[in-house]
Amino acid sequence: MGDSAYTDSDRKHLLACTVSGAFITPLMSTMMNLALMFIGDEFSVGSHDLxxxxTMFLLGSVIAMVPSARLASIYGMRKVFLLGLVITGVTSFLAMLSPGFAFFVAMRFAIGFGSAMIGVTSIAMLTYVFPRERRGWAIGINTTSVYIGLSLGPxxxxxxxxxxxxxxxxxxxxxLVIVSLFFVSNFRKEVTPTPEEAMDWKGSALWSVSVFVLMFGVINITSxxxxxxxxxxxxxxxVTVWYLxxxxxxxxxxxxxxxxTFSRSSVAAFMNYGASYSVAFFMSLYLQSIGALTASQAGALMLVQPAVQVLLTARMGALSDRMGDKxxxxxxxxLIVSFGVAMFLFLGTEFSLPYVVLMMLIIxxxxxxFSSPNTSVIMSSVPGKYRGEASGVVSVVRQTGMMVSMSIAMASIAVIMGSTDNLxxxxxxxxxxxMRLAFSICLGMCVVGILCSWFRGSTDEECLKLI
Incomplete structure (x- = not known):
């Protein structure tokens, strides 16, 4: 079913449900950042365990995203989106009742599964339903909702x-889950790009096991x-790559x-999120410890970065649609993100409010x-039949970058602070x-991302023949 088969009413309902769904995950993530000090006090755990x-939320997301994207393309994206909302709702309720830290972390892992199903289907459905000339705008609105969640969360x-x-x-x-379920009920058409293909359960298992073992080793590198x-x-x-x-x-x-174009744009996205995601984690701890701010004060201050992203993202998506050189x-x-990341190298034990605000503003x-134009390039670089899979790759790249960012943070804590990680x-x-060690590594990732972004090339017929 091409994008011409959908009415303006269909597109409005779809945009409403994906925007509300996309709002949930970042809000939940940023709210938890400001709750870390309280969680650590209640369960008596240090910064590494926090x-x-x-990290376990992101690990659950990355493991689930690849099979979820495939299931959505075969059995229906709307069905997988709905299932993701249900899983997120149930496991969030259980997380609220957590009797101990291990149970809470397990629920965060499970919440990651549900959020993965929401994430991989949101952009994919928009890409199939909206025509090319309005695709960047729709993706920009969706991405803006993510940043609104990031903004309000702290x-x-x-x-x-x-x-x-x-x-x-x-x-x-x-x-919010209830609100999103209401909106998705108004979009009644299913989006099923490849119903004739079979589910690759063996590949799904190999992917899940390899990612879990590798990343769990990285985040506990000193054990x-x-x-x-x-x-x-x-x-x-x-072995997984060989099999796939x-x-x-x-x-x-x-x-x-x-x-x-697809591969280098994807690498640029990975480097971007890998370099920047742990900013919120480190800043939440830095502001409430060295900065001596309350959670409310830290939350208001951390509003700066995502608020700027909200103001720019939708506009940049629309501007990208009109520009020839993507x-x-x-x-x-x-390039601008790299300047903000470099500023972390000069943070000290003396808290400077103007410096922190400027750093977060730049990032x-x-x-x-970066975000909306890069995503639009990725989704437009593949044939229509493969947009569902491309959406899955976009989500996997984003979440894997975030997970690597947190893994760098946890490994840095383990290497320098060891067992004395109580702030x-x-x-x-x-x-x-x-922080200086972690963001030195992140700055190197920024450089790689800049090079991949500029030298991404353009989609041509020879590349498409590879598919």
Whole structure:
């Protein structure tokens, strides 16, 4: 079914349900960042263990995204979107009732599964239903909703945690799930790009196991078994790639990476999110410890970065639709992000409010310019039949970048702070050194992202033959 088969009413209903659905995950993530100090106090865990709150959520997302994208293309994207909402709602309710830290982290992992189903179908449905000349605009609106969630999350999370406790954050998530279910009920047409193909369960299992083993080893790099898990994970990952290249109907179409524009734009997205995602994690701890701010005050301050992204993202998506050279905006955005990341290297134990605001402002501008235009290039670089799979790759790249960013953060904490990772005046210097190590690595990722963005090339017939 082509985009001409959908009415303007269909498009409005779809945009409403995907926007409300896309709003949930970032809101939940940023609310948790401002709740970390409260969670750590309640469950008596340090900064390394607190990293699991976001990292396991992202790990669950990355594991689920690849099979979810394939299932959506075969059985229907609307069905998978609905299932994702239900899983997110149920596991959020259970997380709210967590009796201990291990159970809470397990629920965060499960919530990641549900959010993956929402994420991989949102952009894909918009890409199929909206015509090419309005696709960038629709994706921009969807991405803006993500940034609105990021914007409101710190403030809401800080206020709720200070007023009634961190568990109440999940009440807000449950309310949003209900709202999204209402909107999706008004979009009644199914989007099923490849109903004739079969599900690759073997590839799904290989992907899930290899990613879990590899990333769990990285985030616990200083433990005894971590090195072995990293080696085993890399081996399993290579086996997974070997299998996917030879499978007739793979769960992840690696042939898409034969399109230079697609592959290099995807790498640029990975580097962007890998370099910037841990900013919120580190800043939430930095502001409430060295900065001596309350959760509410930290939440208001952290509003700066995503608020700027909200103001720019939709406009940049629409501007990208009108520009001939699609490299300019994403590359400029990546360059600006690199300046913001570099500023982390000069943070110290003396808190400077203007410096922190400027740093977050710069990163917000860069992200706002980069995200929507780059996503539009990726989705437009593949034939229509493969847009569902391309959407899955976009989501996997984004979430994997975020997961790697958190893995770098946790590994840096483990290497420098070790077992003395409870934040206090005696460990502030080590915490600053940890941030400098992490963002030195992230700055290198920015450089790679800039190069991939500018030299991404253009889609041509020879590339399309690879598919």
């Amino acid at each position: 990293g699991y709150v976001n 403030t809401i999370g800080g206020l709720v945690s200070d007023a009634v406790g961190w568990r109440a954050c999940f009440v807000i998530v449950l309310a 005894g078994l971590a090195a072995g898990m990293v080696v085993a994970g890399l081996g399993l990952f290579l 290249r030879r499978c007739g109907s793979p769960v992840l179409n690696l042939r898409l990476f034969g399109i230079r 490299r300019i905006l994403p590359t400029l955005g990546m 917000g501008v860069g992200m706002g310019i 206090g005046p005696s460990t502030y210097g080590d915490f600053v050194d940890t």
